[in-house]
Amino acid sequence: MLPTTPSNTSRSEWHALLLPWFRVARRDLPWRRTRDPYRVWISEAMLQQTRVEAVVGHYERFLVRFPTVEALAAAPVEAVLEAWSGLGYYRRARALHETARELVARHGGVFPRTAAELEALRGIGPYTAGAVASIAHGSADALVDGNVERVLARWMDWPLARGSAELKRRSWATARALAPSDDAGEWNQALMELGALVCTPRLPKCSACPVRSACQAHAQGRAAALPLAKPKPATIEVELSLHLVEDSGRVLLRRRASSGRMASLYEFPTTEERPGGVLWPARPELALAEDEELACFGHAITIHRIRARVVRARLVGQLGTTGDDGAWSWVARADAGRLALTGMARKVVARCLR
Numbered sequence: 643m644l645p646t647t648p649s650n651t652s653r654s655e656w657h658a659l660l661l662p663w664f665r666v667a668r669r670d671l672p673w674r675r676t677r678d679p680y681r682v683w684i685s686e687a688m689l690q691q692t693r694v695e696a697v698v699g700h701y702e703r704f705l706v707r708f709p710t711v712e713a714l715a716a717a718p719v720e721a722v723l724e725a726w727s728g729l730g731y732y733r734r735a736r737a738l739h740e741t742a743r744e745l746v747a748r749h750g751g752v753f754p755r756t757a758a759e760l761e762a763l764r765g766i767g768p769y770t771a772g773a774v775a776s777i778a779h780g781s782a783d784a785l786v787d788g789n790v791e792r793v794l795a796r797w798m799d800w801p802l803a804r805g806s807a808e809l810k811r812r813s814w815a816t817a818r819a820l821a822p823s824d825d826a827g828e829w830n831q832a833l834m835e836l837g838a839l840v841c842t843p844r845l846p847k848c849s850a851c852p853v854r855s856a857c858q859a860h861a862q863g864r865a866a867a868l869p870l871a872k873p874k875p876a877t878i879e880v881e882l883s884l885h886l887v888e889d890s891g892r893v894l895l896r897r898r899a900s901s902g903r904m905a906s907l908y909e910f911p912t913t914e915e916r917p918g919g920v921l922w923p924a925r926p927e928l929a930l931a932e933d934e935e936l937a938c939f940g941h942a943i944t945i946h947r948i949r950a951r952v953v954r955a956r957l958v959g960q961l962g963t964t965g966d967d968g969a970w971s972w973v974a975r976a977d978a979g980r981l982a983l984t985g986m987a988r989k990v991v992a993r994c995l996r
């Protein structure tokens with residue numbers, strides 16, 4: 643039977659080991675200089691699945707553009723997607739915008755103080771709710787992200803697979819048991835910081851770790867092996883042609899449908915080489931003649947490994963209208979890079995339109 647939660651003795655020991663380290667080692671990050679729940683929330687939304695270094699600049703620019711939750715709620719979603727451009731996972735930006743509107747409509751723009759109340763808002767999950775409530779309001783709420791899961795799996799020596807439901811369940815139970823009633827926000831950040839700086843995925847720096855004396859995986863010599871690797875899904879190879887169609891200083895782009903994969907983002911006319919492709923189905927309203935190949939690059943979307951070639955092309959005949967699944971637009975060449983683009987479209991702009 644795996645230990646689920648730490649005893650009171652080890653709980654106090656962990657606090658005594660980790661918190662002093664955090665007070666000295668913590669990185670000075672812009673969102674750590676505030677307890678404004680709006681700012682904490684924006685940083686947490688950006689930090690999910692994105693590196694800290696990539697977030698810093700975006701965070702400050704985003705807050706200049708949308709300094710309050712009211713300003714974010716009042717903005718058109720296109721402006722929010724544009725400001726998010728470069729951070730990827732645009733679903734987060736759309737959810738952020740919807741949540742801002744709900745916060746203003748239902749709470750007058752005032753953030754609820756507990757994780758349970760925050761979680762009742764659409765678009766805020768348990769991690770973000772715990773982060774905002776504990777960091778901004780000092781509530782005794784826990785949080786679990788990938789860093790916390792890894793740190794706890796090692797401290798407790800759980801031989802569980804990364805991403806498994808059991809690891810998630812145990813991590814939440816343990817994180818809740820560990821969260822102090824006074825300033826859980828500091829504790830939560832200390833756990834995440836340990837995971838980011840010391841208890842790293844591949845090569846944990848156990849010899850420099852402030853909690854090694856209490857770490858069970860370290861004592862057993864299997865720190866780097868935990869959490870266990872999860873079985874990898876098979877990858878799917880996809881070959882695409884992205885067409886650069888220009889006319890009088892403008893380029894042809896397609897805005898994807900407002901729901902589904904990469905919703906509302908702009909992309910270049912795309913053809914999947916394999917007939918009957920499901921990711922980019924054939925578009926009967928668009929007939930193109932290819933001229934020359936301009937570039938070639940690789941791209942990954944979830945399990946799809948994409949080989950994309952960029953081809954200069956001409957329209958043959960009239961451009962037909964699309965149905966509900968997107969819309970064509972001619973955009974000034976110089977403006978294309980400012981739109982909310984798919985990751986592949988950004989690569990085309992960088993390679994062929996600069």
Ligand code: SF4
Nearest residue numbers: 841848851854857865
């Ligand atoms: S001793 Fe090693 S495995 Fe344990 S928490 Fe520290 S870095 Fe992680």
